[in-house]
Amino acid sequence: MTAKGGVPEPVPAAPELDKRKAFILATVVYEYVATAEPVGSNTLTQKYNLGVSSATIRNEMAELESAGYLVQPHTSAGRIPSDAGYRTYVDRLMRPEALRTEEKRRIRDEFRAASRELDDVIEQTARLLGQLSHNVAFMIAPARDTQTFRHLQLIWLSERAGLAIVVTSVGGATQAPFEHDPSVTADDMTRASNHLNARFAGRPMREIAESDVAAALAESGLSAEAGKTVQDAFRLAARSQEPPALVSTGTQHLLDQPEFQDLRKLRSILRIVEEQKTLYELVADSMTNDGPSVKIGHELGSDDMAECSVVTVPYRFGDGMVGLLAILGPRRMPYARMMALADSTAQSLGEHLSGADLV
Amino acid sequence: MTAKGGVPEPVPAAPELDKRKAFILATVVYEYVATAEPVGSNTLTQKYNLGVSSATIRNEMAELESAGYLVQPHTSAGRIPSDAGYRTYVDRLMRPEALRTEEKRRIRDEFRAASRELDDVIEQTARLLGQLSHNVAFMIAPARDTQTFRHLQLIWLSERAGLAIVVTSVGGATQAPFEHDPSVTADDMTRASNHLNARFAGRPMREIAESDVAAALAESGLSAEAGKTVQDAFRLAARSQEPPALVSTGTQHLLDQPEFQDLRKLRSILRIVEEQKTLYELVADSMTNDGPSVKIGHELGSDDMAECSVVTVPYRFGDGMVGLLAILGPRRMPYARMMALADSTAQSLGEHLSGADLV
DNA sequence: GTTGGCACTCGTCCCCAATGACTGCTAAAG
DNA sequence: CTTTAGCAGTCATTGGGGACGAGTGCCAAC
Known part of the structure; x- marks a missing residue:
């Protein structure tokens, strides 16, 4: 009941499959994976030491087929594993392998x-x-949301437009462009972003809810306009690459x-x-x-x-x-x-x- | 001498190919591209109005073959264009197409x-x-080197380490990490990078030579250490994505x-x-x-x-x-x-x- | 220079018979 | 009740062989 040629197959316990059926299923999977040819009862008895004749194997395989573990590509061919056959093999029959x-x-x-x-x-x-x-x-x-927030940087490229850069714990920086109303000064926005950095640096991105950002910006005492612009920039930069x-x-x-x-x-x-x-x-x-x-x-x-x-x-x-x-x-x-x-x-x-x- | 079936083929001047040879070559390419089948003399006389018999075409095709424009996959097949045949077709024979x-x-x-x-x-x-x-x-x-430099931003992530971000005219930002000696203050480095930004913003990347950067940093009056660190950071960030x-x-x-x-x-x-x-x-x-x-x-x-x-x-x-x-x-x-x-x-x-x- | 005719080549297609790898079934043996 | 040998039956695969046909090169005639 152990393999003769090739790598031995284990015979673990398996509820509704008796030991022999389990071994046959495992061997069919193993053989088919190796050869890409449907596996017949003769191959099995010749290459593996089963202790019974091919006729017995045929009976067993017929039962494995009606139980849904094996299928026949055509009448005069051997059997190949079905999805369920592979599934059982992976979950319960195969010997887990460790790399050398x-x-x-x-x-x-x-x-x-x-x-x-x-x-x-x-x-x-x-x-x-x-x-x-x-x-x-x-x-x-x-x-993105498994990463940790590290830094929000606003870069001014012109009077009214800039680039918001969000740095997270890995994956480098992502950026998004922003524009702002002239009524909002760059200084205000820089202070707003500094406030955000102080407040959220080191926190996982997924924990930084929109509402938290809004609240933090509100409590910073800056104008609602500036807060809004910074919040938008942050959101866009944080969401890119999704x-x-x-x-x-x-x-x-x-x-x-x-x-x-x-x-x-x-x-x-x-x-x-x-x-x-x-x-x-x-x-x-x-x-x-x-x-x-x-x-x-x-x-x-x-x-x-x-x-x-x-x-x-x-x-x-x-x-x-x-x-x-x-x-x-x-x-x-x-x-x-x-x-x-x-x-x-x-x-x-x-x-x-x-x-x-x-x- | 114009196409009968299918799209008409042009008959442009071609030095060592006479008009008829040129037409035949163009038609063989056209037909082969359309059908993926080697083109024979009969196909040509039947589908295109050549005014001569297939025997004449055979003679012409034999000459086109020995001149290297056509090849025969096997004895009893038609001809297909060689590299040189396609090349001539593309350069001199085909009618350039405009989209509708x-x-x-x-x-x-x-x-x-x-x-x-x-x-x-x-x-x-x-x-x-x-x-x-x-x-x-x-x-x-x-x-990268066809782009225009816009901004170098240094972001501090810890006491001694940070992220250098180079923003160019398109393609967003690229970044590289940097570390610096504690003897160099963050303030110095920020001033150094500001100096670089003022000096080089708007210039094409390929025009910003290493030596220019070094010179600009030297003349900024900052310590050689700070200059060196900023220069390295700039180079790394500028070179990434190559x-x-x-x-x-x-x-x-x-x-x-x-x-x-x-x-x-x-x-x-x-x-x-x-x-x-x-x-x-x-x-x-x-x-x-x-x-x-x-x-x-x-x-x-x-x-x-x-x-x-x-x-x-x-x-x-x-x-x-x-x-x-x-x-x-x-x-x-x-x-x-x-x-x-x-x-x-x-x-x-x-x-x-x-x-x-x-x- | 062109052409029709012809023999020849050679890849492709299709048919068919032989092969052989399987199976399922049955009846007998353990 | 399980196992087995034997056997008939199924069916994909293989390979041979002949017919087909597309296409050529060559030649003699126009």
Whole structure:
């Protein structure tokens, strides 16, 4: 009941699946992931030491199919896992994988030489993950509202117009232009922004409500006009870059996958990857999870992505900032390894970002 | 000697090609671009009114082949244009196309609603051009050194560290972190930066040499230490974002082209598009050209791109700022139309960017 | 210089038979 | 009640072979 050829498959407890069914399901997933060919009862008995004949396996597989874990591409083919099959495999059957110490070190080393600018780090991490996973990798920058407010700076470019710059704990500065009524003096506005800085510096952006800003400005004793202008400038600069930047790499790896030789499927996936908004929506909810999450096939909620899976891991750093790192590939992906890669990378990224005095 | 079916082809003067050869070459390019099928002598005599028999055309085509303008994919196929054939077509044979007024207006209208932030405008333009051209479109942001310096702002984030922000005429602000020796007071540095602002505001970045900055800081009478710190901060902030940002869209359109059904070709192209650096190098030299430029097949200097062509148009705005807009597609592309699209888009983009008070 | 005619090449298409990888079922054995 | 061997049946894949046809080059005649 242990694997003979290839990597051994574990046989964990699984409620409604008896031990043998669980082993068969796990082995079908493992074999299909490795070969991309539907798995038949003979392959199973020949490559793995099951102790029973192929006829028995056939019966078991038929039951696994009617229970929804396996499907047959066509009558005379072997079985491949369904979404539910993969799901069970990921949740309960597979042996979680840890990277070898050497691999972990290689990843950590990649960050040693990394840039100190958040945008660059994120882009470089995406490239690294694309290379390591041989899949599409993409990164979502930490949402603005998980960052800490540091400074609002008003820069005068002309009599009536200027640039408002909001500096947060990472991710550098975002800016928005503002104009102001001549009745408001630059001096007033500078004092108003100083007041805001004193009052809110070090606070997480999400805690700085519009009403608080208004109240703070009102109590500063400055004219309502000046307060209003500063408040508008602050809001615009704080809100820019939303939704957060998304960078993706490695689309060329999709072409290596036998399931994407069909160009129609490939095209719709490419379109979604390019249209960053859709991609963002597919995984945004995983940002609040802890550790690696997996979405398999239709779980992604898009027919175009039905043949894909996505592994995501949030990366955290500093004081509660959180972004998302993701691997997108065919549903038939080595989940344990992808999760380990993503997890280690998120870990190293988080350490790098926390340790550094980032821009 | 004029076209019968389809759009008529022009018959311009062409030194070593007599009128008939020129017409045949132009027609082969036109027909091949339209159908993606090698063009034979019969197709030509049937679809176009040549006044001679197919045998004569065969003789002419054989000569065009030995002169290097046409090639035969295999013995029993028609001819397709070579790089040189396309080149001659583009330079001397094709009738330049202008967009219909209605199309031009549609493009102009797209910009009416466009963002005021340069990065957003560039991204939106890339998407627009991808859609219009049904090809890959990419944009190179205006090089930093074509921009005008407006303001250097030092922001204090702690006792010894801060953020230097350089605001230029467009493209918003770029920033770099700096640290300073405690012996230098913040006040000194602020005065130093004020001095720089007074001295250089409104000057093109490329004219502000390191030595000028050093000289200006020296003559300001501030300590060498303060001057040095400010100079470093300025240099770093000014140099960030180099090479300029590149955004691309429309890779999915490549999949529609019959020449890229072969996934090997597709993969290497996708890799290059993703690796923005290579793409940048392929076309960077066209930035100084005036109006549309075309690079055909091997002219791109990359074997991987041998089946592609790129149409580029610089877009100019403000006081000498220049970026690049490009369409990348199969060598078999409707050059006149692509050039017209790119040109009109660059025009509208330039107008939008010049007219607006951009961030 | 042009043309019609002709033999020749060669990629494409389609049909069809052979193959073989599976299955499900059944009846017998454990 | 479970397991197994055996067997008939299904069906995608493969490869051969012939027909097709598009297109060429060449040549002799105009």
